[in-house]
Amino acid sequence: MKKDYIYQQIAQNIIQLIRGGVWKPGDKLPSIRTICQEQGISMNTAKRVYLELENKALIISRPQSGYFVTEAPYRRLPLPTVSKPSGKDSRTLPDQLISKVYGEMDRKGLTLFSIGMPSPELLPVAKLNKCLLQASRELKGSGTAYEPLTGNARLRQVVARRSFMWGGRLAPDDLITTSGGMNAISLCMQALTQPGDTIATESPLYPGILQLAKSMGLRVLELPTHPQTGIDVQALKAVVRQIKLCLLVPGFSTPLGCCMPEEHKKAVVQLLDEHQVPLIEDDLYSDLYFGTSRPVSCKAFDKTGNVLWCSSVSKTLAPGYRVGWVSPGRYKEEILRLKYLHTLSNTAVTQEAVAIFLENGGYDLHLRKLRDTLHTNCIHYTNTITGYFPEGTRISRPQGGLSLWVELQKDIDTAELYEQAIRQKISIAPGRMFTLQKQFDNCMRLSLGLPWSEQLQKKLQQLGRIAGNL
Template sequence: MAYLYDRIASDIEQQIAQSVLRVGDKLPSLRLICERYGVSQSTALQAYYQLEARSLIESRPRSGYFVHRSPKRQLPLPEISAPGQAASGELHGIISRVYRDMGRDGAVPLSLGAPALALLPVAKLNKGLVKATRSLAGSGLAYEQVQGNANLRRQVARFYGGNAEDLVVTAGCMEALSLSLMAVTQRGDTIAVESPVYFGILQLAQSLGLAVMELPTHPQTGVEIDALKKALNKVNAVLLVSNFNNPLGSLMPDAHKKEVVRLIQHYGVPLIEDDLYGEVYFGAERPRSCRSFDDSGLVLWCSSVSKTLAPGYRVGWVAPGKFRDEVLRLKLYHSIAGTTITQEVIAGFLETGRYAHHLRSLRHTLQANALRYTRAIADYFPEGTKISRPQGGFMLWVELAAKTDSVALYERAMRQGISIAPGNMFSLQDQYRNCMRLSYGMPWNSTIEDALKRLGKLMI
């Protein structure tokens, strides 16, 4: 069933396609749209949001909406990655430098791993905090249950399906991954991951004494199924970011998810599914998790609100399948329980529908950002640049000419107050030197555009 705003948007799209409206033309005002279609202001706005997200129109502050110029060119996708054998090599020292430098005053944090504060509902969460001091016996001073706030688990189960009893609340998704890895592996084991892969996963694996097998990964469909299949009798666990992998933005199609679950069941290998970006989808609906195809209990599904709502609250969770008791034990032994009050705030945010509401606007902003950043990169980066086409999340993976050294580029960019994440942070092997990850989690403005322009110039 098409919504009214879909109809309005497609009318205007047709006018652009037929050159009734041309590049630079001003679109009808929202008031006019309301009158013409007999719709509310918010429906009219929704139609324009849609067109904006698809990069067909752009809003200019205090002037209205205009038909957008197309980017100079469409950049090609990076190839499927081709990492080498399993390695437990040293982590690149660059990681800690990027971390340290990112917070430098005035730096444009294109290396950021979280949404900018401006995109988060600060005031509403503050109200939730005050409410939580009233709803919690002892205002959140008492120890929370080891398994986590019962209301939060109920709300997460309602939001995602499943059972509150099967969830364990954690200090963000990172603790969920840490407890899951501790539950299913031992020092000396090997895990399989995508390549490139979020460096935090490499650091965690190293700290637990695990070797890492990096698998060939498609920039749009995620891990290569054949490669995974060949790896499965050599590894003790698999860890995949199924939806909008960081840094590629890849999204595993349902058929791949189904096949991955079939394979891990066949080989009896646990799958830790890191689904922390799943809510930030640009398509029609939230992508499914691998867990939703599993009936064996071998999938440990991890997520959080750190990438969508409140990084500093440290609220995440894991549905550990048949490893629930072990994960629960580890949670108790290593930290007793999570912070009480922030769990209650998030529970309330889910319960009242505020989270769903916030996500709608966050997705819109990030989708528009993805297109704006991509266009600027197409405009300003040199010939030979390749770029991912994320269908969600907030990361772009950029591949530069083979000779480019992104660590040297990082140094030059930092001197100009621009922080990027060099590609070799995302592997234990010597690869992705000519790549980098750029976040589009900051609101688009002229500072960002200028930073991308200057970054492009540094590459020539």
């Protein structure tokens, strides 16, 4: 083992002991000197172990007393209930509410719990600026020329190489670049459906996808979804003959943050392939895992080209660059035709800059820092919600991603909570935004992508008090 990572392994061992109940909330941990003796490490390494645990809000230092476990709140609140959509097509989306929430993005002084992306303070802006300069120097015409229809060659090359990390076997020619993840999904949906077709999705689901489906005249069949394991595979099996397309976010979906187990992914890919139903895999969040490794994507189990794998850097690196891609399998020609009609070429400079950043190792270093921050935020949020939100609150336990799903008592309407909170300059995403049906009125999504601070904690406490008053 590399010496630089000894402290991380020891910290992970302690975390497992805490979550396994060996060390309970309030228990005193061994002293730094004892850790040095037992583990055969230096004083500085031992201090890094406890600093790592403090950063994750799992322990607290008490002057003259030592270090104590603080994780109790993380395990106390129950999970949100499994969603139970009606099983019927619905096209009712609260467009006015969605427009209001997203229309507040530029309002000064707001605490944006509502927007599911990393705050600019968490992004490597200075390094990206250098990549932009390098890209403008190296590209033909400083990036003023059109890119090939398939997209930036350098970006497709590096994305193909990185597919090895999640079990993929992609080549550059398997990929088409797009203007962000939603553009990739839109191209796929346009290529594979016609007005009146039925598509199956998880529930709740990102409102942008629901709005897109509604605008295309599609029927949306929302399926029961578990807050930890994702879509109910048996429910999908029961309706597979009725659908033209399936769209899933199997890796740390928004808003639930759930992650489908590998056996579920494999079963879904096989089921849909048998019935010749294409699968659009929205894989935006899988790089934001909190554990030890990135989850395998559905595309890794695709043997026939039936999975259209969509991703981007919009949730991990540069939301405003609008750089995404799709590996459309056997539907490549249809996607290329639509791209030619709608966009022809993407922005050359930003695609080249992202490719440079991904090539030089900066992306993996950034991801490690971002994942650690998001995981720590998740624990801070959970502890604060446990202490300040009303009785009966339920909360998701994401193992990655940017979202925390909070379920309140049935008599609390989060659309009304939004109105009350916005007056206090707090913005949330009410649960009704994430469905076409009459459900999730007592739920909300909170973004983990804000830098944690005492001020942010006070805002979250204030939100809990407002909910309690409702």
